């Protein structure tokens with residue numbers, strides 16, 4: 077094994093970035109695929125990376141570059157002892173029949189994530205230095221080794237405004253670097269979260285509906301990416317009913333504790349919309365395809381006990397003792413060695429990450445189209461004119 081690593085290290089020196097670029101990526105909608113120009117820019121950007129991304133990532137870059145430029149692996153497998161070329165060949169071959177266009181997009185995505193992480197400040201951000209959210213609708217605190225991100229719009233059932241998506245992204249980025257061991261998302265009041273604030277769709281920018289859909293899809297994608305990439309144990313403390321995107325992203329949490337008053341509802345078809353938060357992938361994996369279809373296609377609302385039986389929720393607590401029991405448990409967990417927890421999370425989650433990024437991109441792209449449909453516009457208009465509730 078060390079021989080292979082040594083060889084890879086030398087390789088990375090010998091490789092020009094032009095030769096270098098997530099394995100197993102097979103899904104992506106046509107609307108958001110990168111152009112040749114985006115791809116060429118990404119190839120140039122690789123040269124400017126400030127930090128060496130490591131051999132594993134270089135292998136991914138290499139494989140995606142080959143797939144994007146030459147298509148599926150079409151050269152004979154190198155001999156057993158030709159470690160370097162065999163490892164490169166394996167990485168390229170693992171991409172199977174991924175299309176050139178999807179490989180190009182995945183290459184662009186990977187480079188953009190690498191560029192963003194090499195630009196972000198690396199020093200640990202202690203809780204006291206944390207930039208506070210722009211609005212009071214999100215409250216972020218750090219105590220006893222736990223950073224808590226609290227949705228704080230109880231009068232609107234914690235519906236997520238555009239500003240809140242931005243603030244949650246910033247809070248997760250800060251939490252990933254602070255001194256806490258565990259990060260928690262929870263809600264204030266009787267609801268956990270009623271999902272996307274439907275009035276987000278009423279603020280039409282100068283570019284009209286099309287521009288609104290484009291920017292919402294980009295924000296959705298960034299938002300979900302933060303959950304996919306979050307490096308520490310991430311726990312949802314579901315203090316009441318959960319709707320829409322607050323349910324779908326639960327598949328990206330490590331542990332989900334729920335009060336017995338919680339319910340889990342994804343009424344996407346009722347809203348003329350389609351699943352997000354990687355739920356089109358995580359839900360069938362967690363609960364099987366037919367239970368996932370009942371939720372995601374027909375909007376079946378699950379009780380907390382049902383969600384627990386189906387694996388979406390880790391444990392259900394009686395509402396009367398929910399807060400006390402859950403926080404006592406989390407405080408105990410937060411004393412565990414933080415690095416061990418991070419590394420264990422990495423092992424559990426890393427092999428799925430590229431797939432999840434590809435699913436997120438496709439779901440966002442499909443929603444971009446859905447948001448411009450009559451079905452969706454009519455459903456939102458109906459809610460806003462108070463004719464419809466879930």
Ligand SMILES: CCCCCC/C=C/C(=O)SCCNC(=O)CCNC(=O)[C@H](O)C(C)(C)COP(=O)(O)OP(=O)(O)OC[C@H]1O[C@@H](n2cnc3c(N)ncnc32)[C@H](O)[C@@H]1OP(=O)(O)O
Nearest residue numbers: 231232233235270271272273274292295296320321465466
């Ligand atoms: C960057 C964009 C990314 C988008 C990602 C895609 C996300 C998709 C989703 O999340 S889809 C799910 C969207 N959510 C809903 O459709 C829920 C709509 N709300 C309801 O059906 C009901 O409000 C309820 C069942 C959640 C609660 O009903 P009830 O207990 O009777 O309370 P009220 O209806 O009186 O609600 C109180 C107050 O809150 C306002 N409100 C609640 N939810 C939302 C919401 N999602 N968006 C906007 N406003 C909401 C509701 O209008 C009331 O306001 P008012 O007091 O009348 O001013």
